[in-house]
Amino acid sequence: MSPRQLLALFICLPPGIARGQQNVPLSRLQRASVETVQTDVPIIAGRAIGGVSVDDAGRIYASNFRKKVFRIELDGSVTTLTTDFERASGNTIDSNDDLLQSEYDLNALYRIHEDGSRTLVTDTGLDGPVGVTQHENDIYVVNYLGNTISRVSPEGVTSLFSADPLLNGPNGIVFNAFGEMYVVNLKDNLLLHVDEQGRASILAAIGQSLSFNNAHLVAIGKSLYVSKIFEHRIYRVTLAGEIDFVIGTGAPGVQDGIAPGSARLYHPNGMAVGPDGRTIYTNNYIGAMGTPGSPMRIRTIELW
Numbered sequence: 396m397s398p399r400q401l402l403a404l405f406i407c408l409p410p411g412i413a414r415g416q417q418n419v420p421l422s423r424l425q426r427a428s429v430e431t432v433q434t435d436v437p438i439i440a441g442r443a444i445g446g447v448s449v450d451d452a453g454r455i456y457a458s459n460f461r462k463k464v465f466r467i468e469l470d471g472s473v474t475t476l477t478t479d480f481e482r483a484s485g486n487t488i489d490s491n492d493d494l495l496q497s498e499y500d501l502n503a504l505y506r507i508h509e510d511g512s513r514t515l516v517t518d519t520g521l522d523g524p525v526g527v528t529q530h531e532n533d534i535y536v537v538n539y540l541g542n543t544i545s546r547v548s549p550e551g552v553t554s555l556f557s558a559d560p561l562l563n564g565p566n567g568i569v570f571n572a573f574g575e576m577y578v579v580n581l582k583d584n585l586l587l588h589v590d591e592q593g594r595a596s597i598l599a600a601i602g603q604s605l606s607f608n609n610a611h612l613v614a615i616g617k618s619l620y621v622s623k624i625f626e627h628r629i630y631r632v633t634l635a636g637e638i639d640f641v642i643g644t645g646a647p648g649v650q651d652g653i654a655p656g657s658a659r660l661y662h663p664n665g666m667a668v669g670p671d672g673r674t675i676y677t678n679n680y681i682g683a684m685g686t687p688g689s690p691m692r693i694r695t696i697e698l699w
Contacts, residue, residue: 438465438473440680440691446486446526446611447665447678447693448494455693456494457665457678458483464496464507467693476511485526485537485567485611485665495534497524504536504547520545520553526568526611530576537565537578544568544578544593557593561585567611567666571619571634579609579621586612586621586632599636602626611666613675615698620675622663625684629663629677629696642696649679649692660694673698 438457445458455467456476464483466474482499489495494507495516503518504527516534523540534547535556542563546556564582571577576589577598584604587595601609602623610624619632628643641654648659662680669676675696682689 438691438693440689442685442687442689444662444664444678444680444691445482445484446497446667447676448486448488448667449669449674449676450488450492450494451670453670455667455676456486456488457691457693458486458496459691460484460499464494474511476507477513479513480505484524487527487529487667489529489534495527495529497521497527497536499523499525499539504534517547517551517553520555525566525581526578528568528570530570530574535568535570535576537562537568539564539566539581544589557589557595559587559589559593559595561587561595561597564607566609567621569612569614569619571614572616575634577612577614577619579612581607581609581624584608584623586619586636598634599632599638601630601632601638602628610664613666613668615668615673615675620666620696622666622677624662624664627660627662629660629666629675649681649694654696661692663694669695 440459441461443460445460448456458464460482462478462480464476466476480498484497484499486494486496496505496507502521504516505513506516507513522538524536525539526537528535532549536545544557545553547553563580565578566581567579569577578587584600586599588598589595601621608623608625610622612619612621617634621630627647628641630638631640632638643660647661649661650659663677665678667676677694679692
């Protein structure tokens, strides 16, 4: 089998900016360089790709929006954790270091354990679940088909958290370090802030207002990073709604180079932050979306 590539994009900040020093003005961002690493086993995505997560050890989890969930080990080899899903969509690492994995077709949420076994968290109150995150003791899931956000208690009881009319194919969800919820819509270009009562407001309209464009997002300090799946870019947005940095030229590709100059992304989708707090992981779908057997490539963006 042909080798997979694990791409590392290094975004360089001025010396002295370390984890925890997150009040430095975003305008001080300087440049990005690219490094390529090989993985041993290719990951075949199928016709689409799902979520990506990283555990505290640095192992990467990826779902292929079909039956499989993979784990990329520290040596670059790939373990197929499970083939029991119909459409494994968004995921996240929970407080017990297990993988919370959405099941889009069956409207369910599972917990996948170290050995690949899984237990059902809930199969009620979900409607096309995609993005999932945990905040304090509760789990929050965005429902793409239902245009809602569900909250799941530690006991697995599902309740409606938000049905705000601004939710339009919600796909990605995250809490930042300040406990604030943010959601991106796949069906438009809106990045939303959702308050504690489930009321949504527009933080930013990002990039081209194409249908099916926003994918997922992560939060680092006072910044949000949003993947634009059909624009082949990742945007950085401040908590004031300002867009101040773009990764990817807009042309599809896996080219190493300088961001925002020559580095290219290809259908960036799932996003996660690594254990160092400054590395972003994203899965790229290589080729025309919907093409059977197209490969998935995992790429990393390291913030300095």
